[in-house]
Amino acid sequence: MASKYWLKLYHEMLDDPKVAVLPDRYWRRMIECFLLAGDHNEKGVLPSVDHMAWKLRMDPDSLETDLVELGKLGIVEQIKGEWVVSNFDERQRPRTAAERNKLYRDRKRKDYEKGWFEDGEDDK
Known part of the structure; x- marks a missing residue:
């Protein structure tokens, strides 16, 4: 191998x-x-x-x-x-697609909770 x-x-x-x-x-x-x-x-x-x-x-x-x-x-x-x-x-071992998606969603949720958004600007 x-x-x-x-x-x-x-x-x-x-x-x-x-x-x-x-x-x-x-x-x-x-x-x-x-x-x-x-x-x-x-x-x-x-x-x-x-x-x-x-x-x-x-x-x-x-x-x-x-x-x-x-x-x-x-x-x-x-x-x-x-x-x-x-x-x-x-x-x-490689992560499965489901594991990668869950990690991505968790990161996005944490970013949202901290006030970080896709455009790099906060909610103010």
Whole structure:
């Protein structure tokens, strides 16, 4: 399966307690796992530790240690001997037309409640 060239990062990560307290090393490793999962394009399954270590230019043992730490936080998990980014497929899937329309209507309703209108002028 061909990989996509982008992935979604959610603003809510800024306020997620388990992410907020991550040391820089694990924050970086988390983002690298997201990128590797997107590149691998197998519903969140990560490539082998050796392959990831080569891509990240690091020692496989150090990477394994980092994955274990991220696993304790539920960011990644080991399933049938493979590392998987938790909830990756669900969070990266495209939105349906119905979901996009609902979000659009919600945004428009909020804009109207704030007094913002299509022409850029307020109601005064």
